[in-house]
Amino acid sequence: MKEFKLNNNVLMPSVGIGTFLLEPKDAYNSVLNALKLGYKLIDTANAYCNERAVGRAMKDSGIKREDIFLSTKLWASEYENPNAVDETLERLGVDYIDLLFIHQATSNWRHGYDQLVKAYKEGKIKSIGISNFEKHINEVLDEYDIIPQVIQVECHPFFPQDNLRKITEKENIRIMSWYPLGGKGMTAELLDSEIVKGIAKKHNKSTAQVVLKWHNQMGFIVIPGSKNVDHIKDNINIFDFKLDNDDMKKMAKLNVGKRRYEADDDRVEEYAKWHPTYEAK
Numbered sequence: 001m002k003e004f005k006l007n008n009n010v011l012m013p014s015v016g017i018g019t020f021l022l023e024p025k026d027a028y029n030s031v032l033n034a035l036k037l038g039y040k041l042i043d044t045a046n047a048y049c050n051e052r053a054v055g056r057a058m059k060d061s062g063i064k065r066e067d068i069f070l071s072t073k074l075w076a077s078e079y080e081n082p083n084a085v086d087e088t089l090e091r092l093g094v095d096y097i098d099l100l101f102i103h104q105a106t107s108n109w110r111h112g113y114d115q116l117v118k119a120y121k122e123g124k125i126k127s128i129g130i131s132n133f134e135k136h137i138n139e140v141l142d143e144y145d146i147i148p149q150v151i152q153v154e155c156h157p158f159f160p161q162d163n164l165r166k167i168t169e170k171e172n173i174r175i176m177s178w179y180p181l182g183g184k185g186m187t188a189e190l191l192d193s194e195i196v197k198g199i200a201k202k203h204n205k206s207t208a209q210v211v212l213k214w215h216n217q218m219g220f221i222v223i224p225g226s227k228n229v230d231h232i233k234d235n236i237n238i239f240d241f242k243l244d245n246d247d248m249k250k251m252a253k254l255n256v257g258k259r260r261y262e263a264d265d266d267r268v269e270e271y272a273k274w275h276p277t278y279e280a281k
Contacts, residue, residue: 016041079112101129
């Protein structure tokens with residue numbers, strides 16, 4: 001498993017499993033299977049309503065806590081809750097979180113970031129993240145002495161975040177890709193492209209493995225989600241081959257500036273008012 005060193009010297013696995021849109025029972029099974037297959041990075045969120053299930057799977061795996069890198073996110077409705085971090089720890093059943101994000105750049109995001117900084121200084125979290133912050137990353141960098149280690153955004157060969165990378169590479173902030181395979185409505189288009197299929201045939205790999213390897217070689221952290229055990233197994237099986245310069249040049253041709261989700265501050269603000277933040281016990 002390849003690891004990336006974050007800007008605070010914390011080591012983070014480059015590939016993990018995401019739990020977005022997984023119901024608690026599916027999140028539990030996916031995380032448990034992933035850990036048994038050698039995964040070390042697990043990603044969840046308050047808003048996914050499956051943190052308790054993720055925590056149970058971690059415990060039931062029998063793997064030592066220090067051998068699992070856990071990332072989760074505070075939802076915007078929790079930014080001004082002074083107990084939000086402690087309540088997240090309780091739901092997950094852990095003493096610390098390896099990487100905690102604020103999930104959206106709503107108007108009260110500074111309250112959330114203040115909470116992360118406080119928790120970071122107290123040792124409750126090991127690293128700080130910002131999610132969906134392309135439009136606001138410069139504000140974070142200008143206003144805070146403690147900068148984030150990771151930014152989670154939509155990122156894939158159709159949209160490799162060229163503009164954002166000019167900032168993240170300068171500040172040594174890692175990009176964590178959600179919708180790494182293109183997202184709903186674009187996954188088939190990406191995986192069925194002649195470029196990706198040709199590279200997959202060359203390396204005797206699946207098209208999904210080629211795309212995930214591209215992320216890896218671009219320096220992106222990738223968290224494909226699945227409840228299919230075969231897919232979970234295949235998604236981590238990308239460390240026995242390498243895309244050469246010709247492959248990477250071909251993959252670069254897929255960059256057409258096409259994304260599935262265009263951030264809209266007003267829409268996010270409205271969404272944050274009603275979205276649930278955690279599952280019942």
